Amino acid sequence: LPVGERLERRIIDGEGKGLEADLDLARAGGASAIDIINLHLLEGMKVVGERFGAGEMQLPFVLQSAEVMKNAVALLEPHMEKTDAAGKGTMVIGTVRGDVHDIGKNLVDIILSNNGYTVVNIGIKQTINEFIAAAEEHNADVIGMSGLLVKSTVVMKENLLELQSRGFAKRWPIILGGAALTRSYVEDDLDALFDGTVRYARDAFEGLALMEPLVA
Numbered sequence: 109l110p111v112g113e114r115l116e117r118r119i120i121d122g123e124g125k126g127l128e129a130d131l132d133l134a135r136a137g138g139a140s141a142i143d144i145i146n147l148h149l150l151e152g153m154k155v156v157g158e159r160f161g162a163g164e165m166q167l168p169f170v171l172q173s174a175e176v177m178k179n180a181v182a183l184l185e186p187h188m189e190k191t192d193a194a195g196k197g198t199m200v201i202g203t204v205r206g207d208v209h210d211i212g213k214n215l216v217d218i219i220l221s222n223n224g225y226t227v228v229n230i231g232i233k234q235t236i237n238e239f240i241a242a243a244e245e246h247n248a249d250v251i252g253m254s255g256l257l258v259k260s261t262v263v264m265k266e267n268l269l270e271l272q273s274r275g276f277a278k279r280w281p282i283i284l285g286g287a288a289l290t291r292s293y294v295e296d297d298l299d300a301l302f303d304g305t306v307r308y309a310r311d312a313f314e315g316l317a318l319m320e321p322l323v324a
């Protein structure tokens with residue numbers, strides 16, 4: 109198999125042996141770290157999600173795929189382009205209450221950090237109180253919430269209501285991301301409820317693009 113397809117297979121099969129060599133080979137062939145993630149690793153993850161959803165793949169194997177994905181991203185990180193301009197603004201990011209998925213959140217962290225933003229990554233299963241405490245402590249410009257479960261989309265709405273009822277409605281612009289969200293749910297339904305302070309990011313790069321006007 110060509111190295112790109114081999115990398116995709118490694119994610120699907122959860123096979124980490126020889127991973128670093130294949131990543132090096134792909135880079136030596138001219139692919140950037142981001143291309144490798146977007147074109148091959150995430151393609152593999154997509155297949156994992158489809159198989160899991162169809163009942164063709166069991167959870168322990170999904171976990172193995174996630175481990176290989178995480179290792180691959182960690183190996184690629186030092187090779188990503190970084191800007192010298194630091195201190196552009198601060199995002200507090202976490203995965204919402206009840207949700208353990210963190211691969212996407214951590215990618216957003218890496219992409220923003222590499223582009224000059226300060227990212228305070230508070231981890232998974234975070235309550236709104238934990239988001240607020242971190243945002244106050246670190247004087248955040250933006251709060252980013254990630255969640256992949258359908259029920260996380262409900263938790264996000266509850267979080268926004270909680271911010272509003274505690275008088276924090278306009279204190280921090282909010283960026284929401286994660287596979288269960290749709291653009292119209294966030295930008296039509298939620299944003300209208302919360303006075304134009306809520307944005308949707310389909311992927312890490314859309315998150316990056318949203319940051320600039322929000323911290324300006």
Ligand code: B1M
Nearest residue numbers: 157161207208209210211212252254257258285286311312
């Ligand atoms: Co889970 N899981 N999982 N899982 N898992 C999903 C989400 C699911 C869609 C799979 C499926 O059924 N097809 C399904 C949810 C169904 C639903 O809610 N209707 C599901 C389920 C059911 C579950 C469990 C409940 C299974 C169980 O226990 N029976 C359980 C949940 C436990 C919990 O959270 N309480 C569970 C557990 C797990 C693992 C632990 C095995 C593992 C996660 C490991 C980890 O993250 N450390 C896992 C995985 C790997 C997946 C799938 C297969 C892949 C997720 C992933 O990492 N994708 C997933 C299938 C899918 O998503 N279609 C699935 C790659 C990642 C880069 O994408 O996170 O979407 P993503 O991030 C993207 C964008 O969304 C965006 O940027 C990233 C790309 O650039 N983005 C942001 C994300 N956050 C952002 C924030 C931003 C901006 C952009 O700004 C703030």
